[in-house]
Amino acid sequence: MSDFTSNFWSVFVTTLTLVAIVACALLLWMAGRRKVVAHADNTTGHLWDVDLAEMNNPLPRWWVWLFLMTLLFGLAYLAAFPGLGSFAGRLGWSMQGEYEAEMAKARANLEPLYARFASMTPEQVAADPQAHAMGERLFMNNCAQCHGSDARGSKGFPDLTDADWLHGGTPEKIRETLTQGRIGNMAPLAAAVGTPEDVRNLSHYVLSLSGSPHDSLRASLGKPKFVTCAACHGMDGKGNQALGAPNLTDDIWLHGWGEATIAEMINNGKVNQMPAQEHKLTEAQIGVLSAYVWGLSNKPGAAR
Ligand code: HEC
Numbered sequence: 001m002s003d004f005t006s007n008f009w010s011v012f013v014t015t016l017t018l019v020a021i022v023a024c025a026l027l028l029w030m031a032g033r034r035k036v037v038a039h040a041d042n043t044t045g046h047l048w049d050v051d052l053a054e055m056n057n058p059l060p061r062w063w064v065w066l067f068l069m070t071l072l073f074g075l076a077y078l079a080a081f082p083g084l085g086s087f088a089g090r091l092g093w094s095m096q097g098e099y100e101a102e103m104a105k106a107r108a109n110l111e112p113l114y115a116r117f118a119s120m121t122p123e124q125v126a127a128d129p130q131a132h133a134m135g136e137r138l139f140m141n142n143c144a145q146c147h148g149s150d151a152r153g154s155k156g157f158p159d160l161t162d163a164d165w166l167h168g169g170t171p172e173k174i175r176e177t178l179t180q181g182r183i184g185n186m187a188p189l190a191a192a193v194g195t196p197e198d199v200r201n202l203s204h205y206v207l208s209l210s211g212s213p214h215d216s217l218r219a220s221l222g223k224p225k226f227v228t229c230a231a232c233h234g235m236d237g238k239g240n241q242a243l244g245a246p247n248l249t250d251d252i253w254l255h256g257w258g259e260a261t262i263a264e265m266i267n268n269g270k271v272n273q274m275p276a277q278e279h280k281l282t283e284a285q286i287g288v289l290s291a292y293v294w295g296l297s298n299k300p301g302a303a304r
């Protein structure tokens with residue numbers, strides 16, 4: 001309900017609910033009123049099937065009380081819990097709150113399991129079989145939907161096993177990536193590069209950096225335009241991890257390669273986001289997970 005910009009629906013739902021309850025009470029009251037009966041034998045005078053008479057008995061007491069209690073219960077419930085539009089209820093209960101309380105409890109239960117890894121270096125954690133199993137499970141539940149269950153990624157989602165890093169591959173940098181998230185941001189640069197022809201030539205130059213198939217005449221024409229790109233990708237095109245700018249010389253493509261793809265990158269830019277995990281996972285879980293991810297491209301146990 002809080003997602004709506006006006007409180008129309010809140011008022012609408014509240015009114016509808018309260019009117020329904022009042023209507024129920026009214027119905028009970030009307031049904032309980034004594035009917036005017038003309039006949040002395042307490043029947044309505046109707047006969048069906050020769051001798052089946054309709055009596056005019058009052059509603060059973062127990063039934064009336066039950067009905068009333070249901071109405072009162074409904075009102076008390078709506079006062080205590082969310083139900084009347086955006087009114088949050090006097091008890092302050094929410095689905096979100098219940099979920100968070102349960103998560104906090106589950107985390108507290110897991111805390112001792114993780115305590116063992118707190119004093120270890122990331123390299124030692126990566127080599128520990130129990131930590132590996134826990135890291136793998138955390139990865140499957142929180143990361144595989146984007147990076148793939150084998151962590152090899154897909155278009156737009158980086159491969160985490162190839163030792164090629166956008167933001168840095170030390171255990172500390174990986175931990176930073178997981179904790180705070182990352183935004184890879186390349187601005188649209190066509191205007192700075194020049195004409196569409198310049199963009200095409202520059203694309204061929206970019207392809208030539210990694211020895212990918214390209215037109216070498218176009219590449220040499222495009223080369224001077226690379227100064228626009230050097231600020232982030234470096235003069236040699238080897239990238240800059242502080243900016244998340246990929247190495248363009250290694251033939252590893254996050255967004256695909258080819259003249260059209262690279263021209264599109266220059267024309268439209270790209271914003272790519274790795275979501276921060278600090279509110280989803282505990283510090284201890286992030287520690288185990290960072291070591292696991294580091295271990296995917298580094299032999300566990302090997303000293304750096
Ligand atoms: C919603 C999709 C999504 C989820 C979920 C996700 N990631 Fe990412 N991740 C990305 C994207 C997109 C990038 C690339 C960001 C960029 O382009 O700078 C990325 C980047 C990374 C990087 C940096 C790679 C590099 O080369 O520097 C690491 C490490 C990483 N993710 C690990 C994880 C782990 C571990 C998890 C599970 C907790 C996870 N990611 C969950 C989308 C996701």
Ligand code: HEC
Pocket residue numbers: 166183184185186187189193202206226228229230231232233243244245246248252253254255256262265266270271272
């Ligand atoms: C403001 C810094 C910045 C500048 C300037 C910049 N880039 Fe980028 N570029 C990035 C970032 C950051 C990414 C990664 C986007 C992502 O995380 O998905 C990127 C990605 C790319 C990619 C995709 C690489 C892949 O692996 O798929 C190509 C190609 C590229 N840039 C080419 C260029 C060219 C050509 C220029 C010059 C016209 C240029 N960039 C200028 C920051 C920059």
